[in-house]
Amino acid sequence: MKIESVEFYYLAMPEVALIADGSQDALVVRIDAGGLTGWGECEASPLVSVAAFIAPMSHAACQPVSASVIGRDLHAPDDIRAMAAAVAYNSMDLLQASHTWSGIEMALWDLLGKARSEPAWKLLGYDRAYPKTPYASVLFGETPEITLARARDIVCQGFRAAKFGWAPFGETLDGDIAQLDAAREGLGPDGVLLVDAGQVFVEDVEAAAARLEAMNRNRVTWFEEPFAGHALAAYRALGQRAQGGKVGLAGGEAAHNRHMAEHLIEYGGVQFIQIDCGRIGGLGPAKQIAAHAVSKGVVYVNHTFTSNLALSASLQPFAGLEVHEICEYPTGLSTLARDLTRRRIAPDENGMINVPDAPGLGVEICEDALTRYHVPIEIMVRNETLFAS
Amino acid sequence: MKIESVEFYYLAMPEVALIADGSQDALVVRIDAGGLTGWGECEASPLVSVAAFIAPMSHAACQPVSASVIGRDLHAPDDIRAMAAAVAYNSMDLLQASHTWSGIEMALWDLLGKARSEPAWKLLGYDRAYPKTPYASVLFGETPEITLARARDIVCQGFRAAKFGWAPFGETLDGDIAQLDAAREGLGPDGVLLVDAGQVFVEDVEAAAARLEAMNRNRVTWFEEPFAGHALAAYRALGQRAQGGKVGLAGGEAAHNRHMAEHLIEYGGVQFIQIDCGRIGGLGPAKQIAAHAVSKGVVYVNHTFTSNLALSASLQPFAGLEVHEICEYPTGLSTLARDLTRRRIAPDENGMINVPDAPGLGVEICEDALTRYHVPIEIMVRNETLFAS
Numbered sequence: 001m002k003i004e005s006v007e008f009y010y011l012a013m014p015e016v017a018l019i020a021d022g023s024q025d026a027l028v029v030r031i032d033a034g035g036l037t038g039w040g041e042c043e044a045s046p047l048v049s050v051a052a053f054i055a056p057m058s059h060a061a062c063q064p065v066s067a068s069v070i071g072r073d074l075h076a077p078d079d080i081r082a083m084a085a086a087v088a089y090n091s092m093d094l095l096q097a098s099h100t101w102s103g104i105e106m107a108l109w110d111l112l113g114k115a116r117s118e119p120a121w122k123l124l125g126y127d128r129a130y131p132k133t134p135y136a137s138v139l140f141g142e143t144p145e146i147t148l149a150r151a152r153d154i155v156c157q158g159f160r161a162a163k164f165g166w167a168p169f170g171e172t173l174d175g176d177i178a179q180l181d182a183a184r185e186g187l188g189p190d191g192v193l194l195v196d197a198g199q200v201f202v203e204d205v206e207a208a209a210a211r212l213e214a215m216n217r218n219r220v221t222w223f224e225e226p227f228a229g230h231a232l233a234a235y236r237a238l239g240q241r242a243q244g245g246k247v248g249l250a251g252g253e254a255a256h257n258r259h260m261a262e263h264l265i266e267y268g269g270v271q272f273i274q275i276d277c278g279r280i281g282g283l284g285p286a287k288q289i290a291a292h293a294v295s296k297g298v299v300y301v302n303h304t305f306t307s308n309l310a311l312s313a314s315l316q317p318f319a320g321l322e323v324h325e326i327c328e329y330p331t332g333l334s335t336l337a338r339d340l341t342r343r344r345i346a347p348d349e350n351g352m353i354n355v356p357d358a359p360g361l362g363v364e365i366c367e368d369a370l371t372r373y374h375v376p377i378e379i380m381v382r383n384e385t386l387f388a389s
Numbered sequence: 390m391k392i393e394s395v396e397f398y399y400l401a402m403p404e405v406a407l408i409a410d411g412s413q414d415a416l417v418v419r420i421d422a423g424g425l426t427g428w429g430e431c432e433a434s435p436l437v438s439v440a441a442f443i444a445p446m447s448h449a450a451c452q453p454v455s456a457s458v459i460g461r462d463l464h465a466p467d468d469i470r471a472m473a474a475a476v477a478y479n480s481m482d483l484l485q486a487s488h489t490w491s492g493i494e495m496a497l498w499d500l501l502g503k504a505r506s507e508p509a510w511k512l513l514g515y516d517r518a519y520p521k522t523p524y525a526s527v528l529f530g531e532t533p534e535i536t537l538a539r540a541r542d543i544v545c546q547g548f549r550a551a552k553f554g555w556a557p558f559g560e561t562l563d564g565d566i567a568q569l570d571a572a573r574e575g576l577g578p579d580g581v582l583l584v585d586a587g588q589v590f591v592e593d594v595e596a597a598a599a600r601l602e603a604m605n606r607n608r609v610t611w612f613e614e615p616f617a618g619h620a621l622a623a624y625r626a627l628g629q630r631a632q633g634g635k636v637g638l639a640g641g642e643a644a645h646n647r648h649m650a651e652h653l654i655e656y657g658g659v660q661f662i663q664i665d666c667g668r669i670g671g672l673g674p675a676k677q678i679a680a681h682a683v684s685k686g687v688v689y690v691n692h693t694f695t696s697n698l699a700l701s702a703s704l705q706p707f708a709g710l711e712v713h714e715i716c717e718y719p720t721g722l723s724t725l726a727r728d729l730t731r732r733r734i735a736p737d738e739n740g741m742i743n744v745p746d747a748p749g750l751g752v753e754i755c756e757d758a759l760t761r762y763h764v765p766i767e768i769m770v771r772n773e774t775l776f777a778s
Contacts, residue, residue, distance in 0.1 A: 012445070020449045022482070044451045044482040047770065051440040052485070056401070060409045061587065062433045085591070088617065092588060093411075093433040095645060095668075096441070096485040198450065199481060202474070228477065230648035256484060259619035267656055279484075375445075378769040381436065
């Protein structure tokens, strides 16, 4: 089948607040080919990712993403890989290209799975999908008391693991210690506690290391993104400071290609590699990273803070890895992210998350949401409309 | 002085051809503050970089670049560094941000230099600027005969060094050998010969290594970008294969932050680190990389394939490094890139390039060119015009 059209839907909440909630907008991708439709989602900045699809060519190595997708044939997984290679080469100087391509790549696996009546994880080479233990992913409260209440609520919802992240974490050492103590108290002695610093220490190893004692005392399983995504030397140095303790380093969501994630393992020394399929280039490179993680004794985890479409996509690349059994499961989604899909991926009676056992990504889009949250945009170049929706 | 406005000028040739000539379009940045004007240039994909400046916020860690620039104070170099840190943090999930910021950062040094009547290289901490030996930077000819003629022409123009790059290099081994032989023949025995593979081998170490024998025989000084910008392991492996020969590896133009360039040195093992100030985040991080290169015994070189505005910016970060004396000097510029600046940076009577000894970047913009090559664009979101020019 030939790729006939790639459409983008920019969706947003009526108000986007200055908080680290990544579900406040979305860029949904729809691809039509051979009478079938595939869906995907790009992570963040919809306007910029749309621009990267339709921008006029700057030169041969800076072509828009569309140049490597429209009109191509799609019959097998290798066709998706060939398109990925074409985007990487033809758009090498267009930085945003990998974020744009990520949502397209997801939609292509969805399409191919529907054409073959197979889930994407089967097309990726797995024989079966194992249930994952979800961790509830929430932001730290403004005060330790709010964090305590959030942790208790998570336990009441039946979760065995929780991640707290972002501001005010990193502002003061005493404040952070109080937050960590509150989170542990709220989760109780048995809950798995994860912490996401949201890059707040940039590359200040001492500042990050000052939190290790309280993390060890509170049995924090991982310390996520202490530093900027590229600060491999800082990761390495903090890992050495953490040796002998309980805390492992986690990171990888910023990676926009397979190499970056592998470098975080090789040179940064993380124990948990977190991949966002909406940024890394989709399911194909994520599956390669999962295999690499297995070979290095590193745990693969999805990074997902948006809709169930993105969640399903992000679970596929490690669906068949039984021992990599923890998964991010955003619980504080905006109504937009909740309304986008018809049937939601929810914990089963054992509290586990099951990757959909249905063709493609196995998630049905609620087209009504595409209208309700639609953000109209129009991009004109030389008085010609290159994009309007 | 307070940053009052940041304006973008999207310029392009009437026709943009499918060749690796990066001077076919340009995104020029104009910043006004305190009655002064500073100019900068972002590398490639003008529409996408403009979108990254004005895009609606997705969430707190995905704000448009404008959020960290407009209304800020500019009094000293540290103010520029503080803005760079703000962009990196507030726009961490907006991949294109560093390309957009690069042109802004240049314009801020230009502004600050004008305010202090000092060249940017002085503000960066150098006491004096040393002349550089330019290499003529051109594309390989379609045939070895054309490459031979180009090489001879470069010698006639008085250049002592030349770089040939991109297609058809990489297509066939025999063809490449013929191209290398032709380039050496045309340059004569004394000319410095450089080769740019334009990432064509992706991460195929064997394919790249097959070219080493002909490169050694033709005394090629560097083998640039054999692989994708992130393929550090491939760089490392090829470097080991090249040991004992004459050819050094070069790369770095794809780096969009300081860490990426440092990793290419540390883990990729390049001997020449090539920085494009229009991508790396401007002069500040480029200067840090130059210092790092000195400490590691690696040669710093600019990457420039656009206007003399970008050329001046790219020379500033290593102006004071006497022994890092080779510089890229694009000779086949489009009329747009040539017309953009009033006085051109040309080789002096000794064939050397001198960094302008004038306030800021020391390059005067020809405002007529801003009109002549102007590409009108308009970006509307929710029926409101966010950008029009």
